[in-house]
Amino acid sequence: MLRSADFRATRLPKFLDSVTQVLLNNGSRGQYLMGSKLMYGDLSLFQMLAGLQYAFPQAMARLAPQYPALFALHDTVAARPNIARYLKSKRRIAFNEEGIFRHYPELDGKKQPAQGPAVLELLRLLLRAGNGVARFNDGRADGAQVGG
Structure with missing residues (x-):
């Protein structure tokens, strides 16, 4: 549980x-x-x-x-x-x-709404930044490598 x-x-x-x-x-x-x-x-x-x-x-x-x-x-x-x-x-x-x-x-216990296509596309773009790893700062992706 x-x-x-x-x-x-x-x-x-x-x-x-x-x-x-x-x-x-x-x-x-x-x-x-x-x-x-x-x-x-x-x-x-x-x-x-x-x-x-x-x-x-x-x-x-x-x-x-x-x-x-x-x-x-x-x-x-x-x-x-x-x-x-x-x-x-x-x-x-x-x-x-x-x-x-x-x-x-x-x-x-409330279910979250399903992620729409625009949100999923944004997540794909963010994951491609910085060799597939994005670091978030105040809600923005800066493309810098995590730990590097």
């Missing part, structure tokens, strides 16, 4: 199961991770769930119905007045492809 498939099928549910057990068995009846008021762990879990939803939207959409208490906590944190204002503000740094949570559709 590919590592990303194993992550989605095994590790992600195992993590969500573990955190759900903490949430449901802490005595606060599932409102917060520890006790009856918001703590850093709740904020961390909020960020983790939001990041996983960004990085693995299909997997998380499939798993979310199995973990209503976790996503209720996520929504409770997001609805707090100061946090809600921050989430809507320009100060918030949105998830992006350079942060800890990155979205790669192929890792989320």
Whole structure:
């Protein structure tokens, strides 16, 4: 099994199961991770769930119905007045492809579109450059030999 498939099928549910057990068995009846008021762990879990939803939207959409208490906590944190204002503000740094949570559709189980003829022809041209080996720099082939 590919590592990303194993992550989605095994590790992600195992993590969500573990955190759900903490949430449901802490005595606060599932409102917060520890006790009856918001703590850093709740904020961390909020960020983790939001990041996983960004990085693995299909997997998380499939798993979310199995973990209503976790996503209720996520929504409770997001609805707090100061946090809600921050989430809507320009100060918030949105998830992006350079942060800890990155979205790669192929890792989320999405099939990539087939390469069209123009892309295949470009790849053939690039492979002919520099004795059949091309080195890429910022998305351009410079024709220089690798390692030489």
